[in-house]
Amino acid sequence: MSLGPYASFIVTSYALVAAIVVILIIWIAIDYRRQRERLRELEASGVTRRSGRTATEI
């Protein structure tokens, strides 16, 4: 597969798309872990939901 004289434009486009998608996935995964960690800390300190269910319960 030859990409011709503008290969750098094509490769940069695909690399950039891949990088941004990976950053989005990592950002959402880290945010999920952070929220669950905060909920666990709050529950460990004795704060509970009005429903009585654990806050991390899904």
Place this chain on the structure above:
Amino acid sequence: MTLIDLANPTKFLSLTARALPWLAGATAILLLVGFYQAAMAPDDYQQGATVKIMFVHVPNAWLAMFVWGVMTLAALGTLVWRHPLADVAAKAAAPIGAAFTFLALVTGSLWGRPMWGTYWEWDARLTSVLILFLMYLGLMALWRAVDDPSRAARAAAILTLVGALNLPIIKFSVDWWNTLHQPASVMRIGGPSLDRAFLIPLLVMAIGFTLLFVTLHLAAMRNEILRRRVRSLQMMQASQQAA
């Protein structure tokens, strides 16, 4: 499970936990097939291999508008039906939509340089998409600026509805004004003008990126629900300490 059941965040989280692995798997498979087909697609007789940029540019451009459309429906859900998950959906979609719009602008620019001889031109299509990107950033700033999620939701919903006026301008800008950007070649009266060798990989990539958005959006909505639980527990903790 009905739509009303989904108004319950706990039921929504339960559905999300079951759906996300399947959605992620389907997204990965479709994108892998799409990237393979894009790599194997023939060169265009005019554009040469640079036509391959189309397979990432068009899905991102389509999603830039589609995500704002989703946010517009969510804004109506907030203002008209007061659905409890509507503003969660809107807030979670904004950064993902901003990322897709950024990618549409940059890949378009990288495609434009070899084809048009310039990275940027202040024509109607490019400028209206840049405005869309700035509106995404403005919306994200608004969500961050207001502490109370319900107050932020109403302000953001109004801004989203105003911003939706830009969507037909983007779509029809190539018909209404004389622009460097080519007119529609897939969603047009008379059917797609693209050859099947380009159309099929493009559709596979478009479906793959749309599934990617659905997957990321559900995951980001789940995070937002958990963030609001954190906030309410922190407020309960503060009131207990004050009592």
